[in-house]
Amino acid sequence: GAGVSQSPRYKVAKRGQDVALRCDPISGHVSLFWYQQALGQGPEFLTYFQNEAQLDKSGLPSDRFFAERPEGSVSTLKIQRTQQEDSAVYLCASSLVVASGNNEQFFGPGTRLTVL
Amino acid sequence: GQNIDQPTEMTATEGAIVQINCTYQTSGFNGLFWYQQHAGEAPTFLSYNVLDGLEEKGRFSSFLSRSKGYSYLLLKELQMKDSASYLCAVPSTGANNLFFGTGTRLTVIP
Numbered sequence: 001g002a003g004v005s006q007s008p009r010y011k012v013a014k015r016g017q018d019v020a021l022r023c024d025p026i027s028g029h030v031s032l033f034w035y036q037q038a039l040g041q042g043p044e045f046l047t048y049f050q051n052e053a054q055l056d057k058s059g060l061p062s063d064r065f066f067a068e069r070p071e072g073s074v075s076t077l078k079i080q081r082t083q084q085e086d087s088a089v090y091l092c093a094s095s096l097v098v099a100s101g102n103n104e105q106f107f108g109p110g111t112r113l114t115v116l
Numbered sequence: 117g118q119n120i121d122q123p124t125e126m127t128a129t130e131g132a133i134v135q136i137n138c139t140y141q142t143s144g145f146n147g148l149f150w151y152q153q154h155a156g157e158a159p160t161f162l163s164y165n166v167l168d169g170l171e172e173k174g175r176f177s178s179f180l181s182r183s184k185g186y187s188y189l190l191l192k193e194l195q196m197k198d199s200a201s202y203l204c205a206v207p208s209t210g211a212n213n214l215f216f217g218t219g220t221r222l223t224v225i226p
Contacts, residue, residue, distance in 0.1 A: 004158070033213050040124075042203050042216030043159070056211055091158070098212065102147060102166065105214060107158040 002026070004108035006092050012114045013082045021077045021111045025094030033105060034067055034077050035091040043091050049075060050098055082115045089113070118142045120217035122204050127223045128194055136189045136220045138204035149214060150178055150189045151203040159203055162189070191222075199224045 005024045013019050025032050031050055035043035036059075046065065048056040051072035060067070064083075069075040079086055089112050093105040119141045128134040140148065147166035151159040165171060165180035165187060177190040189202055201219040208215045 031212060035213075035216075040218070040221075042120075042205070042219045043214075045208065045211075045213040045215070048211070048213055050212075056213070058211075059213075102164050103207070103212065104149075104161050104164065107151075107160070109156075109158045112156075 004092055004094055004106050006090075006108040006111050008111060009109065010112050010114075012116065014116055015084060016081050018078065018080045019082055019113060021079075021090050021113070023075045023077070023092030023094075023108060025073065025075070025092065026096075026106055027073070029094035029096050029106075030098055031095040031103070031105075032069055032075050033093040033095075034075070035093065036061075037089040037091055037110070039088075046077070046090075079113075082113075084115050087113055087115045118206065118209060118215045120204055120206065120215065122202075122217045122220045124218065125221045125223070127225060128191075130194055130196060130224055130226050132194050133190065133192050134194060134222065136191070136202050136204075136222065138187045138189070138217060140185050140187070140204070140206055140217075142206050142215070143209050145182060146207045148180055148187050149203075149205040150187075151205060151216075153201045153203060153219065155200070162202075194224050196224050196226070198222065 034046040045059040049069040089110040092108045150162040153159040163178035204217040205214040
């Protein structure tokens with residue numbers, strides 16, 4: 001596919017369960033971002049990868065959140081011991097280059113996580 | 117720190133023109149983005165402004181005033197499909213990610 005894909009599109013978890021969210025970026029894109037979007041809000045930054053290196057994880061809300069991109073392409077966001085406040089849409093975005101400025105990010109459709 | 121303000125909701129009539137405003141505070145300005153997001157879908161890129169002035173792209177135009185910390189998105193000849201959230205964003209200071217506003221939910225009515 002030509003765009004960013006994410007799976008699953010919807011995930012329901014019981015409080016305390018672990019979840020894993022997958023992102024397939026556009027092929028060849030160096031940069032990969034994870035954002036969290038609460039209902040009625042804009043996306044909030046979680047973490048950033050340049051190839052396989054996680055260069056910025058300042059937005060991760062707690063140590064229950066972990067992300068990896070071991071081969072510099074597919075990325076997984078893992079949330080351990082999910083809590084109700086983790087309920088949100090998790091968006092993945094990728095961009096071709098590293099430089100800031102006109103660094104258009106291409107977003108996936110997101111995974112809607114609901115924690116009961 | 118950074119801050120972005122935009123109206124939460126707007127309503128406009130099909131065929132009309134609507135202006136969505138965005139004010140921002142950021143250090144080291146490096147451009148401003150507008151994204152469109154339909155409910156349940158991915159945000160999609162609309163425009164990027166780094167210089168003052170108006171940039172037109174079909175029915176959509178985006179304006180920037182760096183001295184005022186102000187931008188707007190202008191949508192002409194509104195169509196029902198334009199009902200969506202419009203997100204204003206700036207690159208985070210010293211980072212590669214985007215800092216988003218809360219978004220403006222536009223409803224186009226017949």
